[in-house]
């Protein structure tokens with residue numbers, strides 16, 4: 102990004118004028134979140150526009166980010182609404198004003214309750230096939246998989262539906278008529294189901310239909326501040342710019358090299374090119390989080406002569422360490438090296454860090470989610486959601502545990518709130534036993550026969566599949582929303598910081614060292630996966646370990662910024 106017109110801030114504690122739109126550009130650990138908290142306090146102190154009913158909207162990208170900001174705000178929280186962008190739009194536009202679209206679409210107003218991932222049910226698909234006359238698409242499992250990839254996209258100012266694969270350059274496997282996409286959405290809305298990005302679409306539609314709603318939002322929020330803005334998508338920017346047209350002051354904060362949500366439609370140019378009348382751009386250099394040794398790697402990856410971080414406190418520590426060997430051996434070695442201090446294990450994929458957590462050392466690439474959700478009908482979904490519920494319970498995420506238990510039994514008559522809690526308690530009490538058995542035993546012994554659940558697993562494909570699949574293997578592929586544990590995907594570690602970090606590279610059957618290590622051998626910040634690794638490394642305060650399966654002598658010579666240790670006990 103061209104910073105020639107930007108003003109440099111001494112550090113994250115410097116104050117800026119509260120009456121201009123602004124953009125803050127800074128690298129990892131520079132103090133963007135600290136700046137945000139300071140700026141909020143500064144506004145509360147100085148602005149006469151803030152009161153109990155006129156608050157600062159503070160928007161960030163993830164629920165974990167929301168929690169971090171709330172915990173750092175202290176008493177100031179009384180004057181701030183901290184939300185994700187989807188919650189902000191749902192709470193302030195969709196929930197109160199959806200009726201504005203009553204003449205355009207049908208909604209089940211009574212049953213709409215927030216927004217969620219939607220897996221199309223058979224009844225939705227059958228209705229959709231009937232309405233759009235696409236009876237030839239008779240593989241419901243395949244169709245469900247396809248339809249769940251439909252997303253809203255802003256194309257030349259127009260909101261359109263597209264398949265995510267097409268976005269990413271791939272083509273979907275089913276030939277679904279283009280003019281039938283919207284009908285699928287309409288059926289979901291009639292059943293009270295809104296997806297996350299429906300919230301974006303409906304917000305724009307509501308504002309277009311009734312622009313006065315913008316006045317109400319501006320009245321409620323004289324200031325809107327957005328953290329992690331590099332992960333915003335064009336629809337979100339459009340709403341923000343509409344709000345900023347009058348009265349409300351908008352501030353955005355971000356780092357283009359930490360843009361890692363392209364697969365969800367994020368577009369880094371929304372940040373780099375973001376502009377508003379008289380917007381002032383500032384940048385903060387330096388990195389207060391990491392040691393000089395880690396900052397060295399980050400500077401090398403960024404490879405930008407105009408961007409060079411230092412540790413103002415001149416923090417020093419060990420060289421980052423590359424551990425060569427199996428990832429369980431590497432994990433044990435890393436635990437030893439950081440003297441049993443808390444170690445955070447990060448990986449690209451959920452399964453990988455969970456494998457250590459659940460003690461599974463054989464990498465598997467089966468698509469368990471697809472097998473359950475799309476191949477064993479209602480029974481598969483029930484088992485999968487029950488396991489999801491138990492895993493949420495294990496992480497003290499009770500609200501989600503209840504949500505998934507309800508989802509699991511949604512087709513069972515009279516399975517009410519009391520039954521949900523009772524069943525959760527019953528199964529969770531058996532957790533240590535359940536964890537050691539296969540899915541067939543789990544279903545036949547603890548699910549079948551309770552609350553009128555039928556269809557025992559006895560023969561056929563499901564019998565073989567479930568007999569050979571352990572509970573733990575399924576638990577490995579469960580993605581816990583807002584995971585804040587010690588085994589996380591890199592995406593869920595964003596914005597956070599840890600003293601000790603172990604990064605796991607994905608073990609592949611055909612491991613290609615040049616490709617897998619290219620983020621260290623030939624870093625390129627234009628490449629999304631390199632940016633994801635950049636985010637991972639930059640979470641580290643002191644000790645960084647990277648686990649890789651093997652290393653050639655040639656690459657060993659190239660990685661001279663690292664201490665390299667062999668951890669495999671060779672047989």
Ligand SMILES: Nc1ncnc2c1ncn2[C@@H]1O[C@H](COP(=O)(O)OP(=O)(O)OP(=O)(O)O)[C@@H](O)[C@H]1O
Pocket residue numbers: 112113114127128129130131132133134135136356359388389390595596597598639
């Ligand atoms: N001016 C400062 N003086 C001392 N410590 C600071 C300063 N600014 C930030 N820090 C500390 O540095 C660490 C990183 O700050 P913060 O999380 O605000 O950075 P960030 O820019 O939001 O990082 P990232 O984008 O990598 O998530 C925190 O521990 C914070 O307390």
